[in-house]
Amino acid sequence: MIEVTDQLNRRLPATPGNPLAKRVWASAWPKVLALAIVLGIWQLVHLSGWKKLIFPAPGPTLASLWDQAGTALLWHAIATTVQRAVLGFVLAVLIGVVVGTLVARIAPLRAAAGSLITALQTLPSVVLIPFALILFGITTSAIMFVMVMGAAPSVANGLIAGIDYTPPLLLRAGKMMGLRRWSLYRYLILPASLPSFVAGLRQGWAFAWRGLMAGELLVNIANRPSLGVLLSTDQAQSDLVDGTAIIIVILILGITAHTAFGLADSAIRRRWGLDIQT
C-alpha cells in the first residue's frame, strides 16, 4: 500500500503559489497585448490622415470614455443593457433546457424538432426584428424575443448533444447499480452532459449578446437609455468619438462575460479531470 500511496502523491498536481492570480494573468496578458496592437494600428490610421475630419483618434475617444464614465447616463444605460442581457439569457436558458430535455427524451419529437432547432440556429436573429416589432411593438419584449430566439437553440442543442453522448459504459454502470428513469437522469445523464451543456450556454450567450445589441440599436424605446440607444444617438449626431467610446464599453462587457464563461468551463474541466494529461 505504501507504494500505491506514493504513486498517488506523484500523480497529484502540485498546487502553485497563487493559482487565482496566475490564472487571471495567464488569461489576461494576451488580451493586454491585443489591446496594445489595436491601439497602435488605430493611432497609425489616424496619423495617416484617412478621413481626417470624422475618423476618431484614440486619445479623444478614450477621453470621451472617461468623461462619459463620469455621467449618470452611461451607468444608467449600462444597467439597462446588463439587466436585459441577464434576463434574456436566463429566459433563453430556461426555454432551451425545457425544449432540449423534451426533444432528447421523446423520440418522435426528436425527429421533428431536432433539425428544426439546428435550422433556427443558422437564422441570424437580427432578421427577426421586424417580426418582433410588429408582434410586440417597440418594447423590451421585442428585444427579449430576438435574444431568446437566437440563444435558446444553442442551449437546447448543447443539452441534447450532452445527453446523446453520455458514455455508454457509464450508462451500463448506472443501470447495473439500479439507477432507473428519473434517478438515472438526475444522477447520471444530467451531470454527464454538463460539459456539453456549458459549451451550449457559452454559444447561446454569444448569440444572445448579438441579438441584444441588434435589438437595442433597432428597437429604440423612448426614455429607456441603453447602450444601443446611446450608440444610435451618437450615430444620428455623427459623433464617432462618443460612439466609439460606447463601442469600447460594449466590448468590455462582452469580454467580461466571455471570461466568466471561460472560468466556469475550465472549473468543470478541472473537476472532471479533463485537463490532466494521463
Next chain:
Amino acid sequence: MTALATQGAQAVQLVGVSKVFGRGPQAVVALDQVSLTVAPGEFICLIGASGCGKSTLLNLVAGLDRPSAGTIGVSARQVALMFQEPALFPWLTVRGNVELALRARGASKSERRSRTEQLLDLVHLSGFGGKRPHQLSGGMRQRVALARALAQDADVLLMDEPFGALDAMTRDVLHDELDRIREGRPFTVLFVTHNVREAVRLGDRVVLLSSHPGRVADEFEVAIPRPRRIDSAPVAELAATITDKLKEAVAGA
C-alpha cells in the same frame, strides 16, 4: 455478512443459451448452446480467445441483453458488474461514487455514510474518499469500482476482465484483496479473463470457451488450496494444461 437467499440452490444457471447478433447471412453467432451451472459462493473463471462471447455471456447474466435462445436463471437479489475500465463517474468524488450505489438501492443518509467508509476501508482506500477518480492510479480506481460493486450488496458479482488493464504487480495485490474480501463474505463470482494463470489463481472452477461460435469447450476444477500465488508451481502446471486446451479450441475454430 448477508445470508444467501438461495442456499443450496444454484446461484446462476444457463441452459442452452444462444446469442445471435444481426439477421440473415450477416448474422454472427456469439454464443451457441451454452449451459453452465454456478453454485452459490462459487468462483467461476471464464476464459477463451477473443470473440468467444465471454463479455456477451456476462451481459446476458447481468440482464443488460436478452438471449436469442435458452434460459438464464439468476437466483440472486442483486447482480453487480465490474468492467475492465473502472467506469467511475468523473464528476463525483471516490466517496460520492460509492455512495451513489448505496443511494440507488435506497439506503438512508447515515447508512450510506457509514457503509461507504467501511467499504473504502475494505479496499484500503480510507483517506482517499475526497479525491476525484482522475487523481487516482489505475489500480486505485479499480479498487473504487470494486467498492462500488460491493456497495450494491450483490450475491453475484460479474467481473469482465477487471484487472486486464493493470500492471502485473497491482494485479497480484488486487487478487489477494479479492480473496481476502471473499473470506468475509463469500459471494458468487463470474470472472472473465484471457489470462489463464489469473483464472487458475482465482477460480474454484475454470470454464474454457471456444470461439466462433462461443461454446463450452472444457471445464477444470481448481483443487489448489488457498492462499494461492500466481507464480506457484501448481498454478503454473494447471495453467499450462489449460493453455494447451485453449490453443486446441482456437485452432479448431
